[in-house]
Amino acid sequence: MELTYMDIDKSNIPYRFQMDLKSKTLGFEIRYNTVFDYFTMNVFDKEWNVLASGKKLVIGVNVLSAIYDEAVPEGIEIIPYDLSATVDRITWENFTQSVKIYILEVSSE
Numbered sequence: 001m002e003l004t005y006m007d008i009d010k011s012n013i014p015y016r017f018q019m020d021l022k023s024k025t026l027g028f029e030i031r032y033n034t035v036f037d038y039f040t041m042n043v044f045d046k047e048w049n050v051l052a053s054g055k056k057l058v059i060g061v062n063v064l065s066a067i068y069d070e071a072v073p074e075g076i077e078i079i080p081y082d083l084s085a086t087v088d089r090i091t092w093e094n095f096t097q098s099v100k101i102y103i104l105e106v107s108s109e
Helices: none
Strands: 015-021 024-033 038-044 050-056 076-082 099-105
Touching: none
Parallel strands: none
Antiparallel strands: 015 024, 024 038, 038 050, 076 099
16 A cells, blocks of 8 residues: 655745645645744645644644535545654654655545
8 A cells, every 4th residue: 555645845834735635625734833843734625715723733643633524525534644653743853754744545434
């Protein structure tokens, strides 16, 4: 199985982009808190209407959880994760290196 992840250039943060996920388009904006060394994500529908604002990126936590809108495709999870399992917190140093934001298709069965 091939893992798909969001290809993010940290030097462009705050970074805004759109992606097609299961024939629906979502917008994303990634921001960085320099004081406390963490990242947040805003999620938008295809017209850039806010679906979620300021969701802190946490290892293993689905960014799309608790967003109940028809713009969000069913069966998709967006999860920051460290495949090496060596970190438990997302920081400037490990983000886009060992920690990436993976896009997973999950079955509803």
